[in-house]
Amino acid sequence: MRASKLYAPTLREVPAEAELISHQYMLRAGLMRRSSSGMYTYLPLGLRVLQKIETIIREEMNAADAQELLLPIVQPAELWHETGRWADYGDEMFRLKDRHGREFCLGPTHEEIITALVRLDVSSYRQLPLRLYQIQNKYRDEIRPRFGVIRAREFIMKDCYSFDKDDQQANLSYQAMYNAYDRIFKRCGLDAKPVEADSGAIGGDSTHEFMVLGEAGEALIVYCPQCDYAANVERAECKEVEKVEEELLQLEEIATPEVKTIEQLSEFLKVEESKIIKTIIYLADQKPVAVLIRGDHQANEVKIKKYLNCTQLELADPVTIEEVTKAPVGFAGPIGLDIPIYVDYAVASMVNGVAGANKVDTHIANVNIDRDYQAAAIVDLRQAEAGDQCLRCGGNLETARGTEVGQVFKLGTKYSEPLKATFLDENGKEKPFIMGCYGIGVSRTMAAIIEQHHDQDGICWPLSVAPYQVIIVPVNYKDEEQRKVAEQLYQSLRDLGFEVVLDDRLERPGVKFKDADLIGFPLRITVGPRQLQEGKVEVTIRSTKEQIPVSLSEVEDWVSKFIRG
RNA sequence: CGGGGCGUGGCGCAGUUUGGCUAGCGCGCCUGCCUUGGGAGCAGGAGGCCGGAGGUUCGAAUCCUCUCGCCCCGACCA
Numbered sequence: 001m002r003a004s005k006l007y008a009p010t011l012r013e014v015p016a017e018a019e020l021i022s023h024q025y026m027l028r029a030g031l032m033r034r035s036s037s038g039m040y041t042y043l044p045l046g047l048r049v050l051q052k053i054e055t056i057i058r059e060e061m062n063a064a065d066a067q068e069l070l071l072p073i074v075q076p077a078e079l080w081h082e083t084g085r086w087a088d089y090g091d092e093m094f095r096l097k098d099r100h101g102r103e104f105c106l107g108p109t110h111e112e113i114i115t116a117l118v119r120l121d122v123s124s125y126r127q128l129p130l131r132l133y134q135i136q137n138k139y140r141d142e143i144r145p146r147f148g149v150i151r152a153r154e155f156i157m158k159d160c161y162s163f164d165k166d167d168q169q170a171n172l173s174y175q176a177m178y179n180a181y182d183r184i185f186k187r188c189g190l191d192a193k194p195v196e197a198d199s200g201a202i203g204g205d206s207t208h209e210f211m212v213l214g215e216a217g218e219a220l221i222v223y224c225p226q227c228d229y230a231a232n233v234e235r236a237e238c239k240e241v242e243k244v245e246e247e248l249l250q251l252e253e254i255a256t257p258e259v260k261t262i263e264q265l266s267e268f269l270k271v272e273e274s275k276i277i278k279t280i281i282y283l284a285d286q287k288p289v290a291v292l293i294r295g296d297h298q299a300n301e302v303k304i305k306k307y308l309n310c311t312q313l314e315l316a317d318p319v320t321i322e323e324v325t326k327a328p329v330g331f332a333g334p335i336g337l338d339i340p341i342y343v344d345y346a347v348a349s350m351v352n353g354v355a356g357a358n359k360v361d362t363h364i365a366n367v368n369i370d371r372d373y374q375a376a377a378i379v380d381l382r383q384a385e386a387g388d389q390c391l392r393c394g395g396n397l398e399t400a401r402g403t404e405v406g407q408v409f410k411l412g413t414k415y416s417e418p419l420k421a422t423f424l425d426e427n428g429k430e431k432p433f434i435m436g437c438y439g440i441g442v443s444r445t446m447a448a449i450i451e452q453h454h455d456q457d458g459i460c461w462p463l464s465v466a467p468y469q470v471i472i473v474p475v476n477y478k479d480e481e482q483r484k485v486a487e488q489l490y491q492s493l494r495d496l497g498f499e500v501v502l503d504d505r506l507e508r509p510g511v512k513f514k515d516a517d518l519i520g521f522p523l524r525i526t527v528g529p530r531q532l533q534e535g536k537v538e539v540t541i542r543s544t545k546e547q548i549p550v551s552l553s554e555v556e557d558w559v560s561k562f563i564r565g
Numbered sequence: 566c567g568g569g570g571c572g573u574g575g576c577g578c579a580g581u582u583u584g585g586c587u588a589g590c591g592c593g594c595c596u597g598c599c600u601u602g603g604g605a606g607c608a609g610g611a612g613g614c615c616g617g618a619g620g621u622u623c624g625a626a627u628c629c630u631c632u633c634g635c636c637c638c639g640a641c642c643a
Contacts, residue, residue, distance in 0.1 A: 012576075015576070016578095019636085034635090092643095140643085219643090475602055479601085510601090510605080512604095513604085517603090528602055
């Protein structure tokens with residue numbers, strides 16, 4: 001490709017819309033442009049990167065015995081009614097009607113439609129295991145799209161679904177995908193860490209997320225530096241805490257005018273936040289419940305939701321709180337509450353804690369479980385944090401941020417049962433498929449790669465996903481000798497099957513170097529008067545900025561060795 | 566949905582508070598000269614319904630009302 005004809009409009013300045021490095025570089029390097037909030041056009045260079053990533057995914061999926069197909073983007077509402085997700089998905093689903101008034105959605109995911117397909121055509125255990133995947137656009141009307149392609153409303157995803165006859169076989173599918181993901185991300189040059197995760201609305205009992213660690217990440221994870229335990233904080237379990245043996249003191253009301261937050265209370269009473277009981281009133285499927293968390297801990301709504309087995313969980317509004325506690329917001333406490341009280345382990349082990357008195361401007365000291373209030377249950381309800389003990393080895397957990405690039409789920413029969421997708425087993429017995437689903441955010445992976453491979457000058461693409469492998473830059477394209485050498489090299493490298501751009505623009509060298517760095521070609525071959533005198537050109541490795549003079553007769557070999565090893 | 570901010574040429578911005586005459590600047594773009602190892606220089610030029618609608622006024626980018634779009638924080642979601 002000749003740079004003079006390449007549609008890669010680079011920008012010198014950072015567009016105001018971009019905050020993340022990856023987002024900025026994707027715009028500046030001319031990989032993509034925004035069309036509307038959360039929707040992007042991929043320009044030729046961006047598309048080439050996507051295709052490289054997709055090729056890696058296809059190779060590994062095929063190697064794991066998955067077969068590619070292509071499902072429709074527009075899906076009928078009926079299928080979603082069968083699983084109940086037409087209602088559950090809520091505003092995040094893009095919905096539309098055809099001219100007859102029939103309802104459809106733009107697929108946010110494809111479990112329903114693939115299960116409906118397989119139930120038609122697969123009826124015997126002999127046809128299993130079956131693993132099917134596609135690379136497709138997905139649509140989710142995110143409440144707030146952000147970070148460019150990382151949280152977009154239209155995005156590209158590889159999704160794979162496995163159908164097995166029993167748990168044992170399903171575990172093999174899960175493991176095969178898990179291993180394939182490891183290889184895929186490695187080949188993309190990504191350092192992706194598998195972490196235990198919560199299964200969320202998709203459902204299922206076991207799941208791992210593949211996280212690319214970095215400041216830009218939206219998810220918080222905890223990991224153990226001593227063993228290989230790693231989990232999303234939403235999922236990470238916290239240990240039961242042993243009760244301190246201490247004398248129970250008498251309840252004592254304390255006037256705390258205008259003291260409403262844990263921080264203020266700790267300051268006011270000169271008491272550590274860990275001695276304070278935080279009483280949070282939630283509405284779980286519209287019914288009020290109280291959750292007790294230690295003052296210095298964070299409530300984990302995913303855990304709460306899961307334990308209560310409710311579909312909706314939200315903080316109660318001030319009116320409800322006053323109704324339930326008979327006090328304004330800020331003075332809720334467990335004593336005398338007549339709604340179910342769910343107590344976190346850490347609170348259950350507290351002795352003589354401080355809590356709200358359910359009375360305006362008042363708190364109570366020396367609150368103790370069982371003696372002063374009854375728990376509906378004592379469970380793990382808080383968010384894990386740095387310094388917590390590792391459940392596996394007892395080490396001290398650390399936290400990190402991560403971007404989720406892939407997730408693997410064991411679904412069980414969550415979809416096959418309601419959709420009546422069954423087969424006959426060896427004994428002629430009808431059984432629902434044991435399913436799994438496995439996603440990779442392809443467009444997001446591109447951004448994640450940039451997050452991990454860039455410097456102040458631009459992107460440093462790993463060879464495996466670079467839009468082109470080499471750029472040839474004649475310092476002065478008008479110079480006859482430089483042009484001749486550059487053109488010859490361009491020809492011979494392309495003949496050898498390399499992906500090459502020739503920068504034939506009549507720009508000054510600085511402009512061409514800046515663009516080459518920004519776009520991030522792994523190799524740059526500079527054809528300039530200095531080296532040419534000695535019959536050489538200069539090869540620059542983008543990632544290290546290393547400059548190597550190579551004689552003209554050896555360039556092809558050098559490049560070949562670098563790229564093909 | 567709540568809070569905050571922004572919409573002025575392709576990109577980045579000034580001008581808006583205190584209305585005023587041809588709406589500016591930098592970058593990019595076009596033409597010519599010149600230059601060619603890290604975003605050169607000189608000269609000339611193209612390009613703007615000031616997001617949109619309505620209103621106030623002799624006069625609106627500027628004031629008022631409504632509306633649309635975009636970004637950030639949060640709630641949300643995986």
